[in-house]
Amino acid sequence: MPPPTSNVVLTGNPNCGKTTVFNALTGLRAKVGNYAGVTVERKEGRLRHAGEREVTLLDLPGTYSLSPRSLDEQVARDVLLHHLADDVPTPQLVIIVVDASNLERNLFYATQVIELGYPALLVLNMMDVAAELGRTVDHAALSRALGVPVVPLVASKGEGMPQLRQAILDGLDQPAPAAPKSFGTLPAPFAKELAAVEAALQSHPPVRSTTHSESLLILSDESFLPANVQYYPAALTAAVATARQRLDTAGINWRTAAIEARYLRIGDVSHTVVSEATDSGPTWSDRLDSILTHKIWGLVIFVALMALMFQSIFTFAEYPMTWLEQAVGWLGNQAEGALPAGELTDLLVRGVIGGVGAVVVFLPQICMLFLFISLLEDTGYMSRAAFLMDRLMSKVGLHGKSFIPMLSSFACAIPGIMATRTIESAKDRLATILIAPLMSCSARLPVYTVLIAACLPDEKLGGIIGVRGLAMLGMYLLGTVAAMGMAWVFKKTLLKGQTPMLIMELPSYKRPVLSVTLRHMWDRSKLFLRRAGTVILGINILLWFLATHPKSAELTSDFAAKRTAIAQTTPDGVTDTDAIEKYRNDRLAELASDEQGAQLRDSYAGVLGRFIEPVIAPLGFDWKIGIGIVASFAAREVFVSTMSVVYNVGQTDTGDEAVTTGLVRVLQAQRRADQVTPVYTPRTAFALMVFYVFALQCVSTVVIVWRETGTWRWPLFQWMYMAVLAWVMAFAASHLARVLGWPD
Amino acid sequence: MAGVQTPLARLQAGTRAVIDRITIPPSEQSRLLEMGLIAGTPVEIVRFAPLGDPIEIKVRGYHLTLRKEDAEQIWVTPAPSP
Numbered sequence: 001m002p003p004p005t006s007n008v009v010l011t012g013n014p015n016c017g018k019t020t021v022f023n024a025l026t027g028l029r030a031k032v033g034n035y036a037g038v039t040v041e042r043k044e045g046r047l048r049h050a051g052e053r054e055v056t057l058l059d060l061p062g063t064y065s066l067s068p069r070s071l072d073e074q075v076a077r078d079v080l081l082h083h084l085a086d087d088v089p090t091p092q093l094v095i096i097v098v099d100a101s102n103l104e105r106n107l108f109y110a111t112q113v114i115e116l117g118y119p120a121l122l123v124l125n126m127m128d129v130a131a132e133l134g135r136t137v138d139h140a141a142l143s144r145a146l147g148v149p150v151v152p153l154v155a156s157k158g159e160g161m162p163q164l165r166q167a168i169l170d171g172l173d174q175p176a177p178a179a180p181k182s183f184g185t186l187p188a189p190f191a192k193e194l195a196a197v198e199a200a201l202q203s204h205p206p207v208r209s210t211t212h213s214e215s216l217l218i219l220s221d222e223s224f225l226p227a228n229v230q231y232y233p234a235a236l237t238a239a240v241a242t243a244r245q246r247l248d249t250a251g252i253n254w255r256t257a258a259i260e261a262r263y264l265r266i267g268d269v270s271h272t273v274v275s276e277a278t279d280s281g282p283t284w285s286d287r288l289d290s291i292l293t294h295k296i297w298g299l300v301i302f303v304a305l306m307a308l309m310f311q312s313i314f315t316f317a318e319y320p321m322t323w324l325e326q327a328v329g330w331l332g333n334q335a336e337g338a339l340p341a342g343e344l345t346d347l348l349v350r351g352v353i354g355g356v357g358a359v360v361v362f363l364p365q366i367c368m369l370f371l372f373i374s375l376l377e378d379t380g381y382m383s384r385a386a387f388l389m390d391r392l393m394s395k396v397g398l399h400g401k402s403f404i405p406m407l408s409s410f411a412c413a414i415p416g417i418m419a420t421r422t423i424e425s426a427k428d429r430l431a432t433i434l435i436a437p438l439m440s441c442s443a444r445l446p447v448y449t450v451l452i453a454a455c456l457p458d459e460k461l462g463g464i465i466g467v468r469g470l471a472m473l474g475m476y477l478l479g480t481v482a483a484m485g486m487a488w489v490f491k492k493t494l495l496k497g498q499t500p501m502l503i504m505e506l507p508s509y510k511r512p513v514l515s516v517t518l519r520h521m522w523d524r525s526k527l528f529l530r531r532a533g534t535v536i537l538g539i540n541i542l543l544w545f546l547a548t549h550p551k552s553a554e555l556t557s558d559f560a561a562k563r564t565a566i567a568q569t570t571p572d573g574v575t576d577t578d579a580i581e582k583y584r585n586d587r588l589a590e591l592a593s594d595e596q597g598a599q600l601r602d603s604y605a606g607v608l609g610r611f612i613e614p615v616i617a618p619l620g621f622d623w624k625i626g627i628g629i630v631a632s633f634a635a636r637e638v639f640v641s642t643m644s645v646v647y648n649v650g651q652t653d654t655g656d657e658a659v660t661t662g663l664v665r666v667l668q669a670q671r672r673a674d675q676v677t678p679v680y681t682p683r684t685a686f687a688l689m690v691f692y693v694f695a696l697q698c699v700s701t702v703v704i705v706w707r708e709t710g711t712w713r714w715p716l717f718q719w720m721y722m723a724v725l726a727w728v729m730a731f732a733a734s735h736l737a738r739v740l741g742w743p744d
Numbered sequence: 745m746a747g748v749q750t751p752l753a754r755l756q757a758g759t760r761a762v763i764d765r766i767t768i769p770p771s772e773q774s775r776l777l778e779m780g781l782i783a784g785t786p787v788e789i790v791r792f793a794p795l796g797d798p799i800e801i802k803v804r805g806y807h808l809t810l811r812k813e814d815a816e817q818i819w820v821t822p823a824p825s826p
Contacts, residue, residue: 104805105780263782391796400798503775
């Protein structure tokens with residue numbers, strides 16, 4: 001019989017090195033998933049070198065207190081209070097990681113967790129950083145003061161890991177402590193009210209070790225009881241209200257009394273266990289900060305870092321992306337060659353391989369972006385970026401913290417939206433989610449590229465600034481300005497409300513651990529692949545169906561007749577059999593392309609394109625562009641491949657670039673009904689690109705917004721407002737171009 | 745001689761002070777207190793952000809950033825300059 005699994009949770013403040021401790025304990029085989037109902041990252045792993053025992057370690061999101069201010073913190077609190085009992089089993093041991101160089105604030109949360117009454121173990125991490133600051137922490141004295149075992153550690157160097165592992169196993173063997181501990185002496189009236197709440201909970205089974213802590217939260221945290229009312233007796237709400245009134249009358253601040261008492265006690269503990277050598281002067285982190293947040297250099301370096309990040313995403317990722325494209329193409333060709341021609345093969349090659357390929361191709365860019373973001377986070381620079389940008393963000397009513405999701409959205413709105421979880425205010429978080437897709441993501445890049453190449457002259461304004469580059473930059477700026485503007489509008493109207501105080505830690509800089517950063521990058525990229533992959537795959541299969549059905553029997557027989565005719569044609573004056581063969585094959589290839597185009601025009605997708613033509617005609621778009629727009633509501637980059645199908649661009653197997661240049665030529669040759677006016681003029685391109693800046697053409701984003709907000713209301717609203725904005729702005733762009741005298 | 749109380753936001757970078765009282769509405773104070781900013785705690789203004797806001801302070805051995813409008817409501821007694 002296998003031994004029963006022991007459940008251990010790991011908790012602590014943000015930036016205390018908890019993730020490093022987790023990785024060192026579990027190796028690099030953690031399972032990353034979600035908590036039921038919310039998209040907060042759930043990291044679980046098996047304790048390595050645990051002998052016969054099976055020990056599961058759960059890494060809770062970093063938290064400053066048991067009174068949560070963000071979704072991440074709320075999950076940590078809920079796990080510890082059994083509120084997620086269906087999802088997370090009750091822990092047999094809680095490991096609290098604290099930063100030895102920042103003991104007092106870390107002990108605030110640590111003592112809160114110790115009071116929960118679980119068998120606990122305190123990890124005193126970053127002993128080396130404390131030593132650098134000239135501080136020594138007496139861990140034996142700390143253990144006596146807190147009443148739990150304390151293990152000193154330098155997780156980044158692996159020092160103390162065997163001892164920690166042994167302490168975990170010992171902790172699992174030891175029985176639960178008899179009585180819950182309590183830190184700090186509360187004012188007498190407060191203690192009396194607290195005892196009354198506790199007594200009320202004791203009479204309401206199940207009674208747990210956490211009852212004392214829960215009573216404290218019920219009494220002193222205004223938002224606790226209203227949010228968790230289902231777990232407690234109904235009479236409690238009224239009882240607590242009157243208790244608070246009595247405390248108010250007695251002149252006791254029930255919101256802060258417990259916090260102050262706790263810090264007083266922590267101050268005492270800290271005095272006994274920490275010995276401070278003489279002031280060690282500025283640390284290297286302080287010195288780094290004086291440059292990185294310098295009035296001038298700080299901003300220069302910030303802009304340079306952002307430029308480097310985009311440069312890398314767009315250039316370095318290009319090579320692996322080309323390889324992946326070729327690999328997907330090769331796979332498609334192999335499948336097509338190996339399988340008998342028919343519906344199923346077509347679905348497999350165009351729908352499945354092509355569809356999954358469309359996602360996989362973006363993986364290098366996503367990895368690159370996440371590598372940068374992980375590096376910025378793991379080194380501690382990210383909070384400096386928020387510090388530098390807070391002033392700008394405050395102009396539209398948001399926090400510096402909203403800057404990070406917006407930045408990520410330049411690569412892809414999905415990670416951007418996922419990064420909003422650390423934003424404390426629900427309204428700010430929602431506002432950031434609503435505007436994130438306005439930042440021009442990497443999927444718009446192919447659309448902009450093709451349209452700019454097809455419609456804009458390769459000229460330089462005043463001999464210096466390239467028109468095409470300027471247009472590209474303009475689109476990125478337009479999206480950014482629109483995002484800020486809409487944030488302002490939302491914060492003024494729909495999501496009106498006070499932005500909570502900005503209270504953000506600026507952790508000391510850390511040398512990133514490569515394996516941790518890479519792991520971080522890969523975990524996130526994998527999540528992206530899995531989620532976006534499933535959705536895009538489904539949509540691509542649907543699109544394939546819409547674009548290939550219904551099959552017109554008339555067209556099929558028409559083209560069959562033409563094929564027979566070609567097989568018997570001989571070009572004038574040619575007698576060489578090889579040349580004849582080549583001529584016939586070329587004609588057949590042209591015909592196949594024609595057939596594909598003709599079939600598409602009569603397909604459901606074609607019908608749809610013509611159906612929406614009246615709506616988009618005022619913008620200067622015809623039904624063929626309509627097909628492109630409709631198709632790219634699944635994913636923007638689909639526009640390019642759809643257009644090449646619509647305009648029968650020969651799909652010669654010479655790589656993606658050849659298809660694109662071929663498409664550009666074909667687009668330039670398109671004429672309107674009068675057979676003279678070109679379709680793709682600078683004006684069309686301008687209006688179309690503006691449309692793509694604003695429209696929410698990405699099913700994956702819609703799905704992610706649904707998951708993050710927990711309702712269909714917000715993604716629908718977002719889709720609608722962006723669609724209206726896209727139409728109006730494209731209309732305005734089209735008319736602006738006319739006013740400016742651009743030819744039709 | 746007791747120093748004169750002044751809002752934290754009005755101090756120069758590099759100044760040390762001791763927190764006296766916080767006049768932010770009670771319901772919003774909690775996190776500030778949980779982060780260790782309780783009466784009697786020494787703080788140091790480290791710097792102002794390049795665009796003038798927010799400010800960076802050092803408290804209980806770590807660095808924290810707050811907006812000026814909030815720091816206007818944290819009253820402190822500046823330490824006498826050494």
